[in-house]
Amino acid sequence: MEQQKHFQPDLKSIPKTEPEDAGHAEGKDGTRKPKGIDFTLKPEELESYLNKYVVDQPEAVEVMATKICTHFNRMRYEIENNISHDQTLGNIKSNILMIGPTGVGKTFIIKLIADRIGVPFVKGDATKFSETGYVGGDVEDLVRELVKEADDNIELAEYGIVYIDEIDKIASSPGHWGPDVSRTGVQRNLLKLMEETEVDMKVPHDLASQMEAVVQAQRTGKAERKKVNTRNILFVVSGAFEGLEEIIQKRLSKRGMGFKSDVGLTPTEKANLFKNTTTRDLINYGFESEFIGRLPVTVTLNELNEESLFQILKNPNCAVIKAKKREFKSYGIELEFAGDALRVLAENAAKEETGARGLLSAVEKVLIRFEKKLPSTGIDKLVVNCQLIENPLEVLQDLTFNHSLEFYTEYFESETGIRLSFTDDAKAMITDKVADKESDTTAYLEKQLKDFIFGSKLMGIEELVVSVEILKDPQLVLDRMIKEAYDKKAQQ
Numbered sequence: 001m002e003q004q005k006h007f008q009p010d011l012k013s014i015p016k017t018e019p020e021d022a023g024h025a026e027g028k029d030g031t032r033k034p035k036g037i038d039f040t041l042k043p044e045e046l047e048s049y050l051n052k053y054v055v056d057q058p059e060a061v062e063v064m065a066t067k068i069c070t071h072f073n074r075m076r077y078e079i080e081n082n083i084s085h086d087q088t089l090g091n092i093k094s095n096i097l098m099i100g101p102t103g104v105g106k107t108f109i110i111k112l113i114a115d116r117i118g119v120p121f122v123k124g125d126a127t128k129f130s131e132t133g134y135v136g137g138d139v140e141d142l143v144r145e146l147v148k149e150a151d152d153n154i155e156l157a158e159y160g161i162v163y164i165d166e167i168d169k170i171a172s173s174p175g176h177w178g179p180d181v182s183r184t185g186v187q188r189n190l191l192k193l194m195e196e197t198e199v200d201m202k203v204p205h206d207l208a209s210q211m212e213a214v215v216q217a218q219r220t221g222k223a224e225r226k227k228v229n230t231r232n233i234l235f236v237v238s239g240a241f242e243g244l245e246e247i248i249q250k251r252l253s254k255r256g257m258g259f260k261s262d263v264g265l266t267p268t269e270k271a272n273l274f275k276n277t278t279t280r281d282l283i284n285y286g287f288e289s290e291f292i293g294r295l296p297v298t299v300t301l302n303e304l305n306e307e308s309l310f311q312i313l314k315n316p317n318c319a320v321i322k323a324k325k326r327e328f329k330s331y332g333i334e335l336e337f338a339g340d341a342l343r344v345l346a347e348n349a350a351k352e353e354t355g356a357r358g359l360l361s362a363v364e365k366v367l368i369r370f371e372k373k374l375p376s377t378g379i380d381k382l383v384v385n386c387q388l389i390e391n392p393l394e395v396l397q398d399l400t401f402n403h404s405l406e407f408y409t410e411y412f413e414s415e416t417g418i419r420l421s422f423t424d425d426a427k428a429m430i431t432d433k434v435a436d437k438e439s440d441t442t443a444y445l446e447k448q449l450k451d452f453i454f455g456s457k458l459m460g461i462e463e464l465v466v467s468v469e470i471l472k473d474p475q476l477v478l479d480r481m482i483k484e485a486y487d488k489k490a491q492q
């Protein structure tokens with residue numbers, strides 16, 4: 001590890017582990033702590049790591065794994081060989097532009113990469129920034145946040161990754177957010193960051209941070225280095241680029257490529273068009289050419305169809321399934337998904353047209369009632385099958401009803417040694433009674449069969465079939481049964 005000495009001055013080599021929650025792209029606070037840097041990864045190693053989690057985005061995974069690996073290996077090489085910045089041929093950095101609709105893995109892929117490499121990572125949203133920084137935030141805040149993510153280790157932060165979503169919203173075409181001048185201004189500010197600039201850790205208008213610097217200087221007796229150089233920070237920006245397809249289509253059809261015009265495109269056709277994106281198209285979309293010039297790598301992501309969504313659910317690393325299982329487990333309930341249920345969930349999710357995001361809502365929609373009810377029933381296992389997905393309410397009622405019957409049966413047996421069973425008519429009657437009065441199944445049975453707890457011991461029986469007659473007039477039936485039992489005994 002001699003070679004990495006200069007690279008990670010204060011960072012202890014923390015053992016790398018497979019992220020148990022790697023599937024959880026959106027961390028609780030949307031941020032991650034660096035775990036230790038791995039700059040010796042090779043593109044194919046990173047690619048196969050990503051392929052364990054990411055479904056149906058082979059091109060995006062391939063390009064991103066390659067370019068990001070090269071970015072970090074090149075920096076390692078420069079440091080190992082003491083190649084100063086001046087000696088390198090300019091500073092060509094592989095900042096990346098990701099184009100793709102919602103829920104197809106943009107944030108997921110970049111977070112997995114940052115996690116695997118172990119560099120500080122921050123995620124921002126382009127719509128939050130304004131040119132002056134008075135409204136919303138200032139693009140430089142992202143770099144300051146990166147330092148926080150690096151536990152105030154500025155040197156480490158200088159090798160971090162900044163990810164900015166909704167970048168298409170700062171294009172200056174009409175119909176987009178905010179006034180044009182401001183959007184162009186944000187592009188210019190970002191451009192400076194992406195190229196190379198020094199970001200002051202002290203926020204000019206923030207009194208608190210100024211005070212903090214003074215206190216720090218008094219305490220340590222020295223003024224700390226408080227500037228972050230962005231030369232080696234990797235920028236990844238992404239967006240859905242609504243409307244870009246029209247620009248590409250127009251260009252292609254001018255060249256007689258025979259693309260559909262004016263007709264609604266299917267999501268797959270749209271995704272295929274995006275694969276033809278050129279710098280010119282992005283400029284026509286409303287980006288400054290200098291801005292696009294700092295983004296030499298463009299990746300387009302595929303639309304996820306029903307089959308892809310099914311594959312995501314089937315993957316043992318699937319975040320949605322793992323998270324749901326854990327939530328239920330926290331109530332002591334084992335959750336299981338039948339294979340054909342995953343198919344139906346994928347089908348339902350595909351209808352929402354929000355990519356893999358639809359999976360979460362499809363699963364939530366089915367399980368929400370169970371999540372509320374089961375924890376207070378003592379039921380400790382739930383199998384999600386097609387029937388449950390199609391008719392969750394009915395299945396829940398059956399499940400809780402049968403569980404209550406079982407619960408009461410066990411109680412009755414422990415009190416009397418007599419095993420209960422119920423006729424179908426009796427079950428139907430209990431269901432009706434419970435539904436009418438909104439009372440509990442067990443409470444109803446307790447009330448109706450109270451006298452049987454004492455009485456049935458007198459009859460010397462091992463089993464009791466609960467019928468409608470018993471439920472209607474327990475006292476009458478009990479008296480009769482006891483009498484019959486005594487008569488029988490007397491005859492013997």
Ligand SMILES: Nc1ncnc2c1ncn2[C@@H]1O[C@H](COP(=O)(O)OP(=O)(O)OP(=O)(O)O)[C@@H](O)[C@H]1O
Pocket residue numbers: 023024025026053054055056057100101102103104105106107108109165240312319320355356357
């Ligand atoms: N290709 C994929 N393979 C496996 N899981 C995926 C894939 N795409 C998305 N997911 C799952 O869906 C979740 C949401 O996806 P992600 O956050 O990457 O969407 P996005 O493309 O960034 O969309 P948005 O534009 O809405 O931010 C991820 O956390 C992940 O669990």
Ligand SMILES: [Mg+2]
Pocket residue numbers: 106107108165
């Ligand atoms: Mg995202």
